[in-house]
Amino acid sequence: MNVAIVGYSGPTDRSPVRDIADVCLDLGEALAKRGHTIVCGGRDGVMELVSQGARRASGTIIGVLPEGEEGNTYLTIRIKTPFDNVTRSLVLVQTSDVVISIGGEIGTAIEVLIAYARGKPIILFEGTGGWTDRFTQVLIEGKYLDNRKIVEVHRAKNSSQVLELLEKIGR
Numbered sequence: 042m043n044v045a046i047v048g049y050s051g052p053t054d055r056s057p058v059r060d061i062a063d064v065c066l067d068l069g070e071a072l073a074k075r076g077h078t079i080v081c082g083g084r085d086g087v088m089e090l091v092s093q094g095a096r097r098a099s100g101t102i103i104g105v106l107p108e109g110e111e112g113n114t115y116l117t118i119r120i121k122t123p124f125d126n127v128t129r130s131l132v133l134v135q136t137s138d139v140v141i142s143i144g145g146e147i148g149t150a151i152e153v154l155i156a157y158a159r160g161k162p163i164i165l166f167e168g169t170g171g172w173t174d175r176f177t178q179v180l181i182e183g184k185y186l187d188n189r190k191i192v193e194v195h196r197a198k199n200s201s202q203v204l205e206l207l208e209k210i211g212r
Contacts, residue, residue: 042211043103044077045133045161047152048087048143049171057144058086061169064200065090065143066097068166071200073100077207080105080137082129083112083119087143092116105133130155137161139210141203144171157186162210163194164203 048065049058058065069091072079079095081088083104092102092115104116107126112119122129130152134140140156141164142149150172156163165173177196180186184193195210197203 042077042138042207043080043136044072044207045137045140045152045156046079046081046088046091046143047130047133047140047149048145048169048173050082050084050086050088050146050148053085053090057170058090061087061144062090064166064169066094068141068143068200068203069094069096069100069102070098071204072207073098075204075207078103080133082106082126082133082148083116084110085113087145089113089115091143103136105129105136127151134159134161139164139207141166142173142176144169144173146171149173150176154186157191157194160192162192164206165194165196166203167196167198 073095079102083106096115101117103118104112105120106112107129134155139162143166195206
């Protein structure tokens, strides 16, 4: 399964990314061990840490890069788009079977909303801050982003729960 990872960008040695580094590394490694392909924005922050974890398990990591970016050193495949950060998110989401959100600012919120509008299953990794945790507070019936109920939004508190959800979604 192609699993998109969206979340905070920024230096991995500074808060808020540093605060969730272990979560990201563990998730990347767990996904790769299960044979999932990571699809991400390919840059720093959560993207880099999940990519690093996946690389430890010899996973495949696809970076969908904005114009002019080379991406982090852990990427297996680099898709160099002619788009800015927001527009390339359309390609990122379309390439994925499911989207996992970890923390994040406005770019992450946009990616989650694109995924929802396109009917892509979403997993919110709770306790990671940013828009991921904000979305958990506004879910309708605990699982939808709007009244159209396009696709269920799932919540997970750890990598094991993410893997269980992916198995359920993949059926």
